[in-house]
Each structure stands twice: as structure tokens, then as C-alpha cells.
Amino acid sequence: MSIVKLSNNGVKNATAFGSITGLGDMVFIKKVTASSSGTVSFVDGSSDVVLDNTYKEYLFTYNNIHPSADQPNFTFQGSTNSGSSYGINITSSVFNAYHSESDSEATVAYSNGSDLAQSTSYQRVITEVNNANDGSVSGMLHLFDPSNDTFVKHFIAKSQGYSDASGVTENPYSWNMYIGGYFNTTSAIDAIQFKFTSGNIDAGDICLYGIN
16 A cells, blocks of 8 residues: 655655655754843854855744743744844634643633734744743743745644742642744744743743754
């Protein structure tokens, strides 16, 4: 029986599992370690960053991002002018799930306070991160074909945070957010910036990879 495999490298046929090759490779590009940083930016052509048509998909991973302020949202935005400004129109949808440490509160719901509709605001990827010594957020953001000059630029993100929201009576809790959306532009996106809605990124690292 023939197996058809889809990948970024095209369609391949195989007659045995052992012969399936050509999976997309993840190529490390850049790591930025934050230290009381107001923002972390990845700008194509700056500081060894590649964010152009070299790859059709890019992956950002953020690891133990710790806020200086209490309960800020962790967010991102894109640029079409090499980081001179960030504020592309975004339309997105967001689902979240949370569960308190006390096991008294849990939910899965659409988050209509986190989605955007043709907004130039920064897109949040997690809500109200706890800034206790052990508080942080980790996750990943996929950006697809940012240099394409025909289509909008799609992205998906998922994040896990140690959160402490004022609207939840039993704190702290595990907060998961799942985001899908697009930058509504046919111009090439050549920079991505991350920041908290208040305070600095006190610690943590963000890595950029290209996917063949």
C-alpha cells in the first residue's frame, strides 16, 4: 500500500514507513535572553535575524518569560518597515482554559476580551501572568510565509501561564490560551516584537527558528 505524505517540501509517496523522508527541518536562527527588557524584537537583517523568504514558516518559542509587573498580558505585533513601527491590522480568535490550584475553579471558553478584529493593538498570547518568583509564561508562535506579497499572513500560538487574574476568586491557576489569526496585509512582514502590557520582561528567552 502506498503512503502519501504531505510536507513543506511537497508530496512524497512511500511503500513502507521506513522510507518516508523529507520532513521539514527546524533551523535555529536566533536566541534573545531578556533582562529587564521593555521589548524583545526580531528584525530581519539585524543582529543575525532572518525573517524573509528564506523559509515559508517561522517558529518563535518563549521560555519562562517572567514579568516585572504583576498581572500583565504577554503580547506580540508585527512590522512591515523593519521595526520602525509595529501596528498591522490583526483579526484573531482565542480560546482559553484555566484550572485553579485549589481545584475549585475550571473552565474552557472563548475569550472575547483577547481576540482582535481589524485592530492594530498587540495580540495577547497569555493573560495576567503572576510575577511571583516562580511565575512565568511559556509557549510558541508560528508565523506562516511572512514575505508573501499576495496573501494575508497567518499565525497560530499556544501558551501556558502561571496566572493570577483579579476576576478569578481562587488564585493562582494554570492558564492555557490558543490563538489563531492573521495579519491583514499583503506586504512582507519583516519584524516581530514581544512585550508585556505593563512593566518589563524581567527574565526568560525567546528563540526563532526557520522551518524548511
